Amino acid sequence: MDKKRKKNFYTNIETIKNPDTYTVLVNKYRSLGKYAPNDLQSLSFNKKYQLREKAAIAFEKLVNIAKKDHVFIRPYSAYRSFKYQTKVYNAYVKKDGQDKADTYSARPGHSEHQTGLAVDVWTEGHENILEKDAKWLAENANKYGFIIRYTKEKQAITGYIAEPWHLRYVGQKIAKDVTNKNLSYDEYYELYIK
Numbered sequence: 001m002d003k004k005r006k007k008n009f010y011t012n013i014e015t016i017k018n019p020d021t022y023t024v025l026v027n028k029y030r031s032l033g034k035y036a037p038n039d040l041q042s043l044s045f046n047k048k049y050q051l052r053e054k055a056a057i058a059f060e061k062l063v064n065i066a067k068k069d070h071v072f073i074r075p076y077s078a079y080r081s082f083k084y085q086t087k088v089y090n091a092y093v094k095k096d097g098q099d100k101a102d103t104y105s106a107r108p109g110h111s112e113h114q115t116g117l118a119v120d121v122w123t124e125g126h127e128n129i130l131e132k133d134a135k136w137l138a139e140n141a142n143k144y145g146f147i148i149r150y151t152k153e154k155q156a157i158t159g160y161i162a163e164p165w166h167l168r169y170v171g172q173k174i175a176k177d178v179t180n181k182n183l184s185y186d187e188y189y190e191l192y193i194k
């Protein structure tokens with residue numbers, strides 16, 4: 001166990017030096033500052049949802065493959081700017097207080113959505129993700145380069161409640177490895193990427 005994780009969340013924060021790498025680690029100890037990616041692409045489902053180039057291509061592939069298994073997913077949140085995350089987070093703090101908001105919403109600069117590599121998905125026709133579809137994603141998303149970034153088992157490490165709808169692109173090889181090893185990306189990054 002890395003000693004850093006024993007520290008309180010949002011302490012000893014470092015600024016990320018490689019925000020443009022597809023394997024970038026963003027968490028409660030690592031901030032993107034006001035970084036914005038320069039290769040965002042609109043998703044075909046709805047132009048307002050954007051991901052970085054490789055993530056966008058992989059996502060379209062994932063959606064199409066899922067359909068063949070009768071899993072109909074669609075994005076409801078993808079890239080979010082620092083400014084937009086500030087609005088989102090502040091609204092949650094106002095509603096639930098900071099301690100609770102911190103368990104499900106990232107502080108500005110700390111959201112994976114700001115990398116342009118994370119996308120939240122819903123089951124088509126629903127305002128959430130059906131359990132069977134979440135299960136399908138947990139088993140199959142890694143084949144297309146995505147990991148389920150926040151799971152119940154890893155809440156103590158990530159600081160976030162389970163988010164079966166939040167997909168993070170890291171590329172096929174790493175996604176498979178993270179999934180097979182059953183590690184949080186925070187753990188995996190420390191062990192194999194850093």
Ligand SMILES: [Zn+2]
Pocket residue numbers: 077113118119120163165166167
């Ligand atoms: Zn998300």
